[in-house]
Amino acid sequence: MDGSAALREALTHPESILQRTGEELGQLLAAAREAGMLGTLWHLAQIHDIDETIPEALARHLRGGFIRSEHNTEALRWELETLQNTLLNKLPAPIALKGSAYLLRQLPNAPGRISQDIDLMYPSSQVEAAEELLQFEGWTTTHHDDYDQRYYREWMHELPPLQHKVRGTTIDLHHNILPRTFKVRINPQRLWEHSLPAPLPWRYRLLCDEHMVLHCVCHLFSETDWARSIRDLYDIKVLIEHFQQTEGDGFIDRLIHEAEALGLSWILERALTLAASALHLALPERAWQPLKPHQPSAITRPLERSIYLHGINTHATDSPARDTFAQAALFVRGHYLKMPLPLLVKHLTHKALTKTPD
Amino acid sequence: MTLDDIPAEQLEVHLHRGDLVIQTGPFRARIRCRIPRVKADLKLMYGHFPCDISPSFADFDISLSKAPYLRRWYKPQVLFFADRQCIFKPLPLSQAFPMLEWGLNWCIANQTTHHLILHAASLERHGRSLIMPAPPGSGKSTLCAALSCRGWRLLSDETTLLELDAAKISGPARPISLKNESVQVIQEFSKDAVLTPPVHDTIKGSVAHMRPSRDSAQSAGVTASPGLVIFPRFQKGAPLQITPTPRSAVFAGLVRNAFNFTALGRTAFHRIADVVSQSEGYDIIYSDLDEVIAQIEELAHGW
Incomplete structure (x- = not known):
């Protein structure tokens, strides 16, 4: 079994780690390290009570990864606390997305997880005001090239990342969850209407459960770079299972309903199928029925499904050639979805002709 | 095997x-x-x-x-x-x-996330360690190679490891990297030193590696307790100069040279504090290897 498969198994059945040979444990380590999931595996080992039985050679890496994630969480919480007391409080509370949201809600995928940056969403009428306020607090823009600025401001769903000049932390200010130029356009109004305040004393809002899952789905399936995609898929699986457990099977119906309303059913269909086959996400039989019309066409279906499956592999794999092909295909697909073809050609021509500094 | x-x-x-x-x-x-x-x-x-x-x-x-x-x-x-x-x-x-x-x-x-990693050379004697954090060009690898030729057990010339749950020091004991003049200096210092043929024109100049002793290689991973933290600086022709380093400066010097201090947060802070409280710190300026080694062995006398 290669490292990627061992990682998928470990994420669904942590006890499977105990069945691995020494060599496989090494490959599992490489895969988990690449996916940034060492801390997550340690958390799983702890709640499944196998943290004392996992071979020490691997356990120490997982433990180290978990300590690192604990510190990351602490730093993230501190930044969020600091941010809500800055000039940003001149504006209505933003929606915290991704890692910050999982932390504020204490969702089961938060322990062990490492967040690279802070994602906040404002209505598009306020997002530049938020940027300006943050500049007074020591955050500066990162893309100084005029073209890159335009790329973000005109076409994307977020502003160029802001970086704190002392701490180096980055904030992505969003006004939507998919690029303006993406194949489907999402009405952010609906996201705001369903959003909820975060538990006190936090001054943030959170997407409703269905939208939180859909954002994660969008994030993965609009990506051009599928490195570390296994983590996004794991987030999707854990969130759905958690919401199903706490809210009952009605959750999945509401999820499908919301996907329909936002025009995301076709992406949700792919995400659920992938999570079911790669990470054993269990859904009630009736959930698949309304998604059927959104399946890829019967001719391309096997190829498309196999591309996603290979796309989530790390470099610890027994099928490097197929993975490379799949990831290249996903790269092209991601770009194709991200921008209409004429704009994409223009964008790629510009990127090819301008020299990027090393 | x-x-x-x-x-x-x-x-x-x-x-x-x-x-x-x-x-x-x-x-x-x-x-x-x-x-x-x-x-x-x-x-x-x-x-x-x-x-x-x-x-x-x-x-x-x-x-x-x-x-x-x-x-x-x-x-x-x-x-x-x-x-x-x-x-x-x-x-x-x-x-x-x-x-x-x-x-x-x-x-x-x-x-690696399961050790605190210091950019420092380190050696062991009688169960205690000598840690030498220093920027490139300060002669720490040369001094480290020379000490290992005199019977100190090599822990590492680049990556000193600190356990996360106790102030215990170890290293991979991998070959010592010698640059430019150091290659000849070590060859002359000990005729038993085994070096790779030098490779020229690398980004660091001419580079050769020195083989760790059999004992260092086979005991690699055996931990040592804190002992000395020395900040060495080679200065051509300078008389040997030893000044005790205040604890705060030893702490800052170790933090500055820790690769993953930020990532490990408070754990890293406490382990470095442990090392500092159990060590003596010195700044040393040297030009002669025999002289500085005699002095270091004097400092490690009670071990």
Whole structure:
């Protein structure tokens, strides 16, 4: 079994780690390290009570990864606390997305997880005001090239990342969850209407459960770079299972309903199928029925499904050639979805002709 | 089994297949390589280290290969892969062994989370450690090589490891990297020193590696308690100068040289504080190796 498969198994059945040979444990380590999931595996080992039985050679890496994630969480919480007391409080509370949201809600995928940056969403009428306020607090823009600025401001769903000049932390200010130029356009109004305040004393809002899952789905399936995609898929699986457990099977119906309303059913269909086959996400039989019309066409279906499956592999794999092909295909697909073809050609021509500094 | 126990022709087969795992202290590295010169240097430098040729666990998965296509013939180059991903820009083929060493340092600094890693040389004597954090060019590797020639057990010349749950110090005891004049200095200092043939024109100048003693290699990973923290500085012709370093400065000096201090947060803070409270710190300016070693042994007298 290669490292990627061992990682998928470990994420669904942590006890499977105990069945691995020494060599496989090494490959599992490489895969988990690449996916940034060492801390997550340690958390799983702890709640499944196998943290004392996992071979020490691997356990120490997982433990180290978990300590690192604990510190990351602490730093993230501190930044969020600091941010809500800055000039940003001149504006209505933003929606915290991704890692910050999982932390504020204490969702089961938060322990062990490492967040690279802070994602906040404002209505598009306020997002530049938020940027300006943050500049007074020591955050500066990162893309100084005029073209890159335009790329973000005109076409994307977020502003160029802001970086704190002392701490180096980055904030992505969003006004939507998919690029303006993406194949489907999402009405952010609906996201705001369903959003909820975060538990006190936090001054943030959170997407409703269905939208939180859909954002994660969008994030993965609009990506051009599928490195570390296994983590996004794991987030999707854990969130759905958690919401199903706490809210009952009605959750999945509401999820499908919301996907329909936002025009995301076709992406949700792919995400659920992938999570079911790669990470054993269990859904009630009736959930698949309304998604059927959104399946890829019967001719391309096997190829498309196999591309996603290979796309989530790390470099610890027994099928490097197929993975490379799949990831290249996903790269092209991601770009194709991200921008209409004429704009994409223009964008790629510009990127090819301008020299990027090393 | 040590690397020396594997006959040369078999070693080649294992390196090709990628089932050779070398154990350097707490780290096991799987190495895959088809470059003959690397095999020779590997055998010379790692002969005393434990290794495995049956499929087994490895912390690092490393391979070195020649750059493909035209580069096979035109100014051949070498590429370094960790976890099957290309990490650095290619280097000239002649620098393959130094690249392997630098690559292993990169793996320790970037792929381990279960130790606090200090950019420092360290050695052990009677169960206590001497840590020498210093920027490149301060002569720490030379001093480290010289001390190891005088019977100190090498812990590391670059990556000193601190356990996360106690102030215990260890190192992978891998070959010591010597640059430029240091190569000759060490050759003259000890005729028993075994060095790789120097590689010229690298980014660090001329580089040769020195083989760790049999004891250092086989005891690699055995931890030592804190003892001395010395900030050495080589200054040509200068008289030996030793000044006690205030504890706060020792603490700051260790933090500055810790690769993963920020990532490990409070754990890192407490472990460094432990080391500082159990050590004596000195700033040393030296020009003569015999003189400075005599002085260091004086400081370590009660051990």
